[in-house]
Amino acid sequence: MPTMAPDPSLLLLLLLFLSPTNSAAAVSPSPSPPSATTPTPSSPVSSSTLDPKQLRALQSLNIPTSKDPCSSHSRPSTTTCDSSTPFRHLISLTLSNCSDDVALSLTALKSLSTLTSLNFINCPISPIRFPSDLASNLHSFTCINSLKKLTGVWLSRLQNVTELTVSRVSITASGPTIILSGMKFLHSVTLSQTNLSGYLPKHWHPNLTFVDLSGNHLKGKIPLSLTRLENLAHLNLSSNSLNETIPTTIGDLASLQNLSLASNSLSGPIPDSLAALPGLVHLDLGSNQLNGTIPNFIRDMKKLKYLNLASNNFHGVLPFNATFIKGLEVFKVGENSNLCYNRSTLGSKVKLGIAPCDRHGLPMSPPPAKDSSFDDSSDSSDDEDYSNVEEKKHHSGPSKVVLGVAIGLSSIVFLIVFLVLLSKCCK
Numbered sequence: 001m002p003t004m005a006p007d008p009s010l011l012l013l014l015l016l017f018l019s020p021t022n023s024a025a026a027v028s029p030s031p032s033p034p035s036a037t038t039p040t041p042s043s044p045v046s047s048s049t050l051d052p053k054q055l056r057a058l059q060s061l062n063i064p065t066s067k068d069p070c071s072s073h074s075r076p077s078t079t080t081c082d083s084s085t086p087f088r089h090l091i092s093l094t095l096s097n098c099s100d101d102v103a104l105s106l107t108a109l110k111s112l113s114t115l116t117s118l119n120f121i122n123c124p125i126s127p128i129r130f131p132s133d134l135a136s137n138l139h140s141f142t143c144i145n146s147l148k149k150l151t152g153v154w155l156s157r158l159q160n161v162t163e164l165t166v167s168r169v170s171i172t173a174s175g176p177t178i179i180l181s182g183m184k185f186l187h188s189v190t191l192s193q194t195n196l197s198g199y200l201p202k203h204w205h206p207n208l209t210f211v212d213l214s215g216n217h218l219k220g221k222i223p224l225s226l227t228r229l230e231n232l233a234h235l236n237l238s239s240n241s242l243n244e245t246i247p248t249t250i251g252d253l254a255s256l257q258n259l260s261l262a263s264n265s266l267s268g269p270i271p272d273s274l275a276a277l278p279g280l281v282h283l284d285l286g287s288n289q290l291n292g293t294i295p296n297f298i299r300d301m302k303k304l305k306y307l308n309l310a311s312n313n314f315h316g317v318l319p320f321n322a323t324f325i326k327g328l329e330v331f332k333v334g335e336n337s338n339l340c341y342n343r344s345t346l347g348s349k350v351k352l353g354i355a356p357c358d359r360h361g362l363p364m365s366p367p368p369a370k371d372s373s374f375d376d377s378s379d380s381s382d383d384e385d386y387s388n389v390e391e392k393k394h395h396s397g398p399s400k401v402v403l404g405v406a407i408g409l410s411s412i413v414f415l416i417v418f419l420v421l422l423s424k425c426c427k
C-alpha cells in the first residue's frame with residue numbers, strides 16, 4: 001500500500017533521463033518542429049536532406065512539397081525517406097487528392113526508383129509505363145480511384161510486390177491470372193470494383209493472407225486450389241458472377257477469419273467442412289441461391305460477429321437461440337421463403353424477416369409483419385429486443401424512458417405539494 005505513490009523527484013529524474021534519447025530517436029515523423037532543427041550531433045540522419053535529384057523530380061511532377069519532404073508533413077503528399085548519407089532517398093510516396101496539374105513523367109519516375117511503396121488515392125491522372133527499376137523495387141502499390149484506367153499487362157510488371165491494392169479503377173485484362181501469376185512474393189491482394197472479367201486463377205501463391213477480388217465481373221466456379229491457402233485470413237469474392245457450389249474443401253482454409261461470397265450465383269448447400277473454421281469472425285453468404293438447411297455448427301462459432309445468410313433458398317428451422325443472435329453485431333436471414341424460426345426458442349415478437357414455424361417445422365403463413373402491434377400475446381415472457389436485427393426500433397425502449405421521467409417528475413411535484421400543504425396545515 002505505501003509503495004503505491006513513487007517519489008515524485010525520482011519520477012522527474014527518470015523523465016529527464018529519458019527525454020533526450022526519445023527526441024533523438026524520433027527523427028523524421030516527429031510532429032514537433034524543434035526536434036528536427038535542434039542540433040543532434042550524434043545522429044547525422046536528421047541533418048541530411050532529400051537527394052536534390054529526387055526533390056527536383058517531385059517538383060517536376062507538380063507534387064506540392066516542402067523544402068525537405070523527409071522532415072515534414074506536406075499535406076497532399078506523404079513521404080518516407082531512408083537514412084542514407086549525404087542525401088536521403090524516398091522509399092515511400094503517397095499522393096492523395098491530387099490537383100489537375102500533377103502529371104507523371106518517365107524522367108521523374110526514373111529518379112524516384114528508390115521507392116518501395118507508391119500509393120495513389122483519388123488521383124485521376126494518366127498512368128504511364130513505370131521505368132523497370134521502379135517497377136522491380138516496388139513492394140507495395142496502391143491505386144484507389146486513381147490513374148483513370150489500368151491494364152493487366154501494366155500491373156503484371158510490378159513483379160516484386162507483396163501488397164497490391166487496386167480499387168475503383170477500371171482494369172482491362174483477360175482476368176486476374178495475367179496480373180497475379182508472376183507476383184512471386186504476393187501476400188495481400190485487393191482488386192475490387194475494377195470491372196475485371198474472366199475466371200479466378202487456378203494457381204495461387206501459397207503465402208497469400210488477404211484476397212479481395214470483390215465487385216468485379218468474375219465468373220465460373222471457385223477453384224479448389226484457392227482452398228489450399230493455409231495462411232489466408234481474409235477472402236472476399238462478393239459481388240461477382242461466380243456460380244456452382246462452394247468447394248467442399250473450404251474448411252481447409254485453417255486461418256480464415258473473414259469469408260464473403262455474397263452476391264454471386266452460388267448454389268447448393270453450406271459445406272460441412274466449414275465447421276472446421278472456429279476462428280471465423282465474418283461470414284457473408286447473402287444473395288446467392290444456396291439451399292439446404294442452415295447447419296447447427298454455425299452456432300458453435302464462438303468468434304462470429306457478422307452472419308449474413310439472407311436472400312438464399314435455405315429451408316427448415318433456424319438453429320439459433322436468442323443468446324446466440326444477441327451476441328452478433330449483424331445477423332441477417334431474411335428473404336429465405338422456406339426458412340422459419342421456432343417461437344418457443346425465440347419468442348413470437350422477433351422480426352427476422354422470416355415466418356415462425358408451424359408444428360412440422362414449416363413456415364406458417366407470414367404474420368402481418370412490419371407492424372409493431374403484431375402480438376398474439378400467447379406467451380408474455382418473450383419481449384426480445386434484437387437490437388442487431390434489421391427492422392428494430394419499433395419497441396418500447398424510448399417510451400419506457402419517457403415513462404420513467406414522467407413518474408419521477410410527478411413524484412417530485414407531488415412531494416413539493418405535499419410539503420407545502422404540510423407546512424400550511426401545521427402552522
Ligand SMILES: *[C@@H]1O[C@H](CO)[C@@H](O)[C@H](O)[C@H]1NC(C)=O
Nearest residue numbers: 075076077095096097121122
Ligand atoms: C481527400 O479528400 C477527402 C474529401 O474530398 C478528405 O476526406 C480526405 O481527408 C482528403 N485526404 C487527404 C490526405 O487530404
Ligand SMILES: *[C@@H]1O[C@H](CO)[C@@H](O)[C@H](O)[C@H]1NC(C)=O
Nearest residue numbers: 132135136137157158159160
Ligand atoms: C525482384 O527483386 C530482385 C531483387 O530483390 C531483383 O533481382 C529482380 O529483378 C526483381 N524482379 C523483378 C521482376 O523486377
Ligand SMILES: *[C@@H]1O[C@H](CO)[C@@H](O)[C@H](O)[C@H]1NC(C)=O
Nearest residue numbers: 167168169170171193194195
Ligand atoms: C464498371 O462498369 C460500369 C458499367 O458497366 C460503370 O458504370 C462503372 O463506372 C465501371 N467501374 C469502373 C471502376 O470503371
Ligand SMILES: *[C@@H]1O[C@H](CO)[C@@H](O)[C@H](O)[C@H]1NC(C)=O
Nearest residue numbers: 184185186205206207208231
Ligand atoms: C512463404 O513465407 C515463408 C515464411 O514467411 C518463407 O519462408 C517462404 O519462402 C515463402 N514461400 C514462398 C513460396 O515465397
Ligand SMILES: *[C@@H]1O[C@H](CO)[C@@H](O)[C@H](O)[C@H]1NC(C)=O
Nearest residue numbers: 192214215236238258260282
Ligand atoms: C467485401 O467486399 C465488399 C464489396 O467490395 C464490401 O462491401 C465488404 O465490406 C467486404 N467484406 C469484408 C468482410 O471486408
Ligand SMILES: *[C@@H]1O[C@H](CO)[C@@H](O)[C@H](O)[C@H]1NC(C)=O
Nearest residue numbers: 219220221241242243244245
Ligand atoms: C457457370 O458459369 C459458367 C461461365 O459463365 C458457365 O459456362 C456454366 O455453365 C455455369 N454453370 C452452371 C451450373 O450454371
Ligand SMILES: *[C@@H]1O[C@H](CO)[C@@H](O)[C@H](O)[C@H]1NC(C)=O
Nearest residue numbers: 209210233234257258281282
Ligand atoms: C476482416 O474484415 C474487416 C472488415 O473489412 C477488416 O477490418 C479486417 O481487417 C479483416 N480481417 C482480416 C484478418 O483480414
Ligand SMILES: *[C@@H]1O[C@H](CO)[C@@H](O)[C@H](O)[C@H]1NC(C)=O
Nearest residue numbers: 267268269289290291292293
Ligand atoms: C439444392 O439445389 C440443387 C440445384 O441447384 C438441387 O439439385 C438440390 O436438390 C437442392 N437441394 C435441396 C436440399 O433442396
Ligand SMILES: *[C@@H]1O[C@H](CO)[C@@H](O)[C@H](O)[C@H]1NC(C)=O
Nearest residue numbers: 298299300320321322323324
Ligand atoms: C444458446 O446457444 C448457445 C450456442 O450457440 C449455447 O451455448 C447456449 O447454451 C444456448 N442457450 C440457451 C439458453 O439455450
Ligand SMILES: *[C@@H]1O[C@H](CO)[C@@H](O)[C@H](O)[C@H]1NC(C)=O
Nearest residue numbers: 317342344357358359360361
Ligand atoms: C421448437 O422448440 C421446442 C422447444 O425447444 C421443441 O420442443 C419443438 O420441437 C421445436 N419446434 C420445431 C418445429 O422445431
